[in-house]
Amino acid sequence: MQVKAIVFDLDGTLLDTLDDLWLSVNYTMDKFGFPHRDRREVRGFLGSGVRVLVEKSLPEDKKDMTDECLSVFKAYYDVHKDDNTRPYDGVIDMLKAVRAAGLKSAIVSNKYDAAVQQLKNITFNGLVDFAVGEGNGIKTKPAPDGVLLALKNLGVSKDEAVYVGDSEVDLKTAENSGLKCVAVTWGFRDRDFLIECGAKNVIDATCELLPLIQKGELN
Structure with missing residues (x-):
């Protein structure tokens, strides 16, 4: 079946956050007198949400302070989340090409x-049809909740995304x-690691995505 939609991860895929x-993280560690990371x-802690990020960043004997530290982290990050955050090279052109391809x-x-x-509206206004993050009853990935909600809002089936x-x-x-996956190497994990984890479709540059999908040969 023809691909009609692409579901993107955000951090490490579209945005270098x-x-x-x-x-x-280190602002939070400072506040509680803990060592910096x-x-x-x-980079290695990223991928499972900010709660896991904060928990992994804490000293082993301070994991019980995760909730308290998470509140400090969020308050700081909310103000500074786009100080240095930028789309990866070629991402905006890639999203424009995706839209131009229908x-x-x-x-x-x-x-x-x-x-x-907030980051979607700041950076990708008009280029992305739907976005969802953790919260409001949506379980964090790798649970499929967010992806299934996205497919519903886009009006496409699993086979079309x-x-x-x-x-x-x-x-x-x-x-x-139930979706085929394209793994990208410009984010928080390296090519060899992704392949070891079972990635079958791997790209190294944003310009490779649309041609790969349009070939219809994804594994």
Whole structure:
């Protein structure tokens, strides 16, 4: 069946959010007198939402403070979420090409929904048809809830959509949702890691996505 829609992950796929998340983590660590996390550590913690990010960033004997630290993290990140955050090179042109090809698009993220909507409106206004993040009864990925809601809003079936993401969480999300997946290497995980996790369709540049989908040969 012909692909009619693409469902995108946000962080690490469309937006390079690493620096703002990293700085927000270390602001939170400072507030509680905990050691900083380096940028590479935080990169490895990403993919399962900000609660998991904060929990993994805490010292092993301070995990019981996750809720308290999460509140501080969110308050800071809400103000600074677009200080350094930018679309990856070629993403805007890719989304324009997707729209020009007559395909619908959605964002499904493990970031809390308020931040997802704000970043979508700031960066992708008019280029993405629907977006949803964690909250309002939507389970975080790899649960299929967000993807299924996106498909419903786009008016397409599982067979008519492709999922695009940058992590092992995204690969599992696509599997759980019944969608074929394209993994990207410009985000928070490397090519070798993605292949080890079972990625069958891997691209290294945004310009590769639409031609790959239009060939109709996704595994």
